[in-house]
Amino acid sequence: MTYRALLQELLYAYGPCGQEDAVRDICLRELGPVADETWVDPAGNVVGLFRGGDGPAVRVMAHMDELSMLVKRIDPDGTLHLTPLGTMYPANFGLGPVAVLGRRETLCGVLALGSEHTTQESARIWRTKPDQGDKALDWPDVYVSTGRDADSLRQAGVGPGTRVCVERSKRTLVDIGDYLGSYFMDDRAAITALLDAARHVREPGALPGDVYLVFTTNEEIGGLGGTYASQALPGDLTVALEVGPTEPEYDTTVDGGPVVAYSDAVGVYDKPIADTLMTVADDLGLNPQAAVLGAFESDASHAKASGAAARSGLLCIPTLSTHGYEVIAPSAIPAISSVVAAFLQTAPAQ
Template sequence: MSTYGPCGQEDDVRRVCLRELEPLVDETWIDEAGNLVGLVHGVERGGRVATRVTAHLDELSMLVKRIEDDGTVRLTPLGTMYPGNFGLGPVAMLGDRATLCGVLTLGSEHTTKESQRIWETKPDQGDKALDWLHVYVFTGRTPEELSDAGIRPGTRVCVDRTKRTLVEFGDYVGSYFMDDRAAITALLRAARTIREEGRRPARDAYLVFTTNEEVGGIGGSYASRTLPGDLVIALEVGPSEPEYGTTVHGGPVIGYSDALCAYDKDVADALVDVAGGLGLSPQAAVLGAFESDASHAKANGSTAKAGLLCLPTLSTHGYEVIARQAVPAMADVLVDYLQRRDR
């Protein structure tokens, strides 16, 4: 969780994943989109029915939009979220030559209508939702000092490492960026199970740790277009909400559709069947404001078939909570599905 991985700058997360993945698969490489790919040979090697399984490396973050004369930094989001999702507090500005800490702030609550930007966000006054126009980063540095660190418009800004501790409570764990670090962990766990238990997939499986998912599924679409196979399955966090009939303490969430595509029914049905066979109480879901590597690839014609397997997650794109058993459950479903596919 502590490793920074904003969209388009996933290098550090990719290095960690490569270290863990390399001993578990038959081949590894990094493609032109920056995706980390691990190939697991199937019982029947080669052929177009290979499966691509994706979990994305990138995290929700921010971009420096401009630097004011006093060293204040204005931001724009990189991915879909709002200041309230992250909360005010320390952020890391990933300069080319140095990473500097600043504080994401709104300003003083002890203000009146004269401070219009602050006033309009007060529930008992202006009653507007906190948005990026309202907040800024106090850096405590001059524009020249920021420039010397290589901080400029386009610099990535992340939630600071001091706020990224995994919290354990009861049967649950919470942190920022379960999206998609929890799914990455599940994919690595699946690779380890395949290797250590000799549970080869029926067909070749490409395990793809993708880039730039939060800004349009770019890495996943590239991998789906360039790798062999007819199916991509995205591993994701899945919203636990009454709207979808899903709960955080339930079994894996299986997507039947989202904002971009209808997932292939035979794939979704098979995932539900596998999860049910493992006694995991799968949760079928028709999702609304949601997208994945798989739905982007299906919508833009980069794959013939698409599936979605999710860890049920509370507070997606915020401080996210999952059950302790969600990661091993996802890994078990994936391994079992890959063994059964096309047999």
């Protein structure tokens, strides 16, 4: 399977926080033939062990969950009211079709604001119009209609706590000039890169120490799966793979090389690890981009901040419009894969 085909399969798989089953199945299928051992831990993370020499163990992570929504309450007429799972607003995904993942049935609904052909009498809509109330669109302003009444929704297993995702029709890879666009490159592009790296580190004797590739749960709501795995698995070092913002404030560009973070909103990454990632990418001719990130968090920074990891690193796919409709260069995934493979073969934990 080409990396593009795998990426598309991952994008189509729904993976809201705490319900990453479809993505987990793909990761297990791809990891099984190349890892020495695979398992699912108590936090729901997929773990692949690649045995190496006597050196320190290293953990590399990419998260399976995606930005999504949670049903907060249901009106008697079946209207669903939502709260976000992860940091985003309705405008990040736009109004349109959503998948409501009921316990017994998955339903198609529409995320809606209501008619623009309204006056101040429709206060909820009026206040969000730029030429009227001029208030930013937020979750209390929108709702989901499924065409079902409350009783029918209950029969489908829909209620408070039901996950709601952007519907599959909006998750198709699109060629945008020389780039690729879709929702949820975060973190499906990084998963694709990590699975590709797994195929390059499987040769016996290639690794100085054991390597644990971890596909984590609940990253978007605090790095919960990655923190658990960092505490439970051997080793002192956790490295996260992510999408990385490409904005003038960070001096990063979508057509540049891999982004190596030296800090984010949670804490400072370990300089020797970041320096090694920069050197490895430089040696591969990939022109890495060093960055000091704000308003950004990762499995690795959460693990270090909580004391579950002694050291941390972050390697990112340069991405336009993170937490929105995300755009990457097609070469970015194999570039990150090659950096990960080379990094793991250079005894980075020494």
